[in-house]
Amino acid sequence: MNINLTLIGQSITFGLFVWFCMKYVWPPITGALEARRKQIADGLAAAERGQHEQELAEKRAAEHIKEAKGQASDIVAQAQKRASEIIEEAKNDAKTEAERIVTGANAEIEQEVNRAREQLRQEVVSLAIAGAEKVLKREVDKEAHASALNDLATQL
Amino acid sequence: MAEQALTASGYIKHHLQNLTFGKIPEGYEHAGSWGFAHSAQEAKDMGFMAIHVDTMFWSILLGVIFLFIFRKAAKYATEGVPGGLQNFVEWVVEFIDSSVRGSFTAKNPIVAPMALTLFIWILLMNLMDLVPVDWLPQLAGLTGSALFGVDPHHVYFRVVPTTDPNATFGMSLAVFALTLFYGIKIKGIGGFMAELTMQPFESKSMVGKILFLPINFFLEFVGLISKPISLSLRLFGNLYAGEMIFILIALLFSSGIGLGIFAGMLQWAWAVFHILIVMLQAFIFMTLAVVYMEMAHHAH
Numbered sequence: 473m474n475i476n477l478t479l480i481g482q483s484i485t486f487g488l489f490v491w492f493c494m495k496y497v498w499p500p501i502t503g504a505l506e507a508r509r510k511q512i513a514d515g516l517a518a519a520e521r522g523q524h525e526q527e528l529a530e531k532r533a534a535e536h537i538k539e540a541k542g543q544a545s546d547i548v549a550q551a552q553k554r555a556s557e558i559i560e561e562a563k564n565d566a567k568t569e570a571e572r573i574v575t576g577a578n579a580e581i582e583q584e585v586n587r588a589r590e591q592l593r594q595e596v597v598s599l600a601i602a603g604a605e606k607v608l609k610r611e612v613d614k615e616a617h618a619s620a621l622n623d624l625a626t627q628l
Numbered sequence: 629m630a631e632q633a634l635t636a637s638g639y640i641k642h643h644l645q646n647l648t649f650g651k652i653p654e655g656y657e658h659a660g661s662w663g664f665a666h667s668a669q670e671a672k673d674m675g676f677m678a679i680h681v682d683t684m685f686w687s688i689l690l691g692v693i694f695l696f697i698f699r700k701a702a703k704y705a706t707e708g709v710p711g712g713l714q715n716f717v718e719w720v721v722e723f724i725d726s727s728v729r730g731s732f733t734a735k736n737p738i739v740a741p742m743a744l745t746l747f748i749w750i751l752l753m754n755l756m757d758l759v760p761v762d763w764l765p766q767l768a769g770l771t772g773s774a775l776f777g778v779d780p781h782h783v784y785f786r787v788v789p790t791t792d793p794n795a796t797f798g799m800s801l802a803v804f805a806l807t808l809f810y811g812i813k814i815k816g817i818g819g820f821m822a823e824l825t826m827q828p829f830e831s832k833s834m835v836g837k838i839l840f841l842p843i844n845f846f847l848e849f850v851g852l853i854s855k856p857i858s859l860s861l862r863l864f865g866n867l868y869a870g871e872m873i874f875i876l877i878a879l880l881f882s883s884g885i886g887l888g889i890f891a892g893m894l895q896w897a898w899a900v901f902h903i904l905i906v907m908l909q910a911f912i913f914m915t916l917a918v919v920y921m922e923m924a925h926h927a928h
Contacts, residue, residue, distance in 0.1 A: 485684070497741065501718060
């Protein structure tokens with residue numbers, strides 16, 4: 473229980489220990505702790521950022537889909553319109569074609585009729601002439617009455 | 629209780645005597661040369677120029693163990709996943725750091741490492757109290773007699789440095805010196821002296837100030853001096869008393885089977901309770917040292 477040099481020895485020892493601790497023990501450990509704290513904070517921030525980005529991407533994707541849907545319905549509508557137009561055109565074409573055919577046929581029929589009429593007239597004329605010849609063979613001179621007969625033929 | 633002829637008081641005194649190395653005083657064998665004291669009286673007669681080898685040995689050994697382990701952890705400290713040792717060391721460091729932050733608001737890089745050193749070092753020194761009181765002294769006695777041919781009776785060995793007032797005063801005086809240094813450094817000589825002389829009794833007039841000066845100085849000086857004394861005596865007293873109780877319990881071992889078993893139970897119970905004291909005293913010493921540093925940094 474005597475107070476002696478041990479007192480001073482203890483003070484010096486204590487001072488040396490504190491110095492060593494301050495120099496070589498405390499800073500690396502607190503440094504590592506601080507660095508880890510920062511790392512964790514950074515990680516959390518990155519995670520949050522990632523989540524935020526994902527939300528944004530989802531929103532963007534939804535917008536894209538909406539747009540695409542709109543475009544698709546536009547295209548379908550256009551196609552339908554085009555299809556009905558084509559049908560309409562085809563109908564018109566068919567109608568004119570039919571009319572043309574009908575007119576052609578009508579003209580041909582008329583021609584045919586005219587030709588038949590002409591032929592018929594010729595035949596009637598020749599028949600009439602033949603009949604008249606037979607009748608007049610005896611009374612009418614062919615040459616003398618030719619002009620009169622021609623007039624008759626034209627009137628037919 | 630190996631010493632057959634020893635009385636109870638002799639046993640206790642033997643346990644409370646440090647292994648003292650110093651200049652052997654007049655009236656003893658080899659007077660004038662340096663050597664170990666062979667009796668309590670001889671150690672006392674050596675005066676101030678002597679050293680307690682056991683106290684120094686154990687305190688330095690424990691301090692080196694503490695710094696070795698912590699340095700090892702600090703050297704390989706990684707910010708990634710910490711290993712077992714680093715985990716433990718970080719836990720201790722964070723505990724110290726948070727309790728220092730709680731009571732110390734200024735910025736001083738010495739305070740937290742000082743607190744860590746104080747806490748762990750004192751804790752380790754205190755924990756030596758839990759080693760059964762006779763083991764290490766007996767070992768030292770056997771070593772002394774076998775290697776140096778000394779009567780084991782004269783080999784003194786105390787294994788708990790904090791039961792040596794030299795150790796506790798050594799630490800508290802070092803802390804006191806730090807508080808004085810930073811107090812003067814931060815407040816200046818004038819501010820420091822003003823704190824000693826201008827309060828608690830304050831006066832506006834010059835005459836009043838001078839009138840109050842002696843009483844203020846007396847009060848503040850007592851307050852100042854009482855800090856290191858109370859700091860070291862608290863630790864010393866608690867550990868000394870704890871050790872004394874262990875010694876008294878150990879005395880019972882020689883009093884027959886029944887009392888021996890009872891003493892064993894008592895020793896166990898006291899050791900369990902003592903763990904609390906050991907921790908608490910280390911923590912109190914550390915906290916008060918930090919508080920004193922805080923007071924040195926702030927005028928009040």
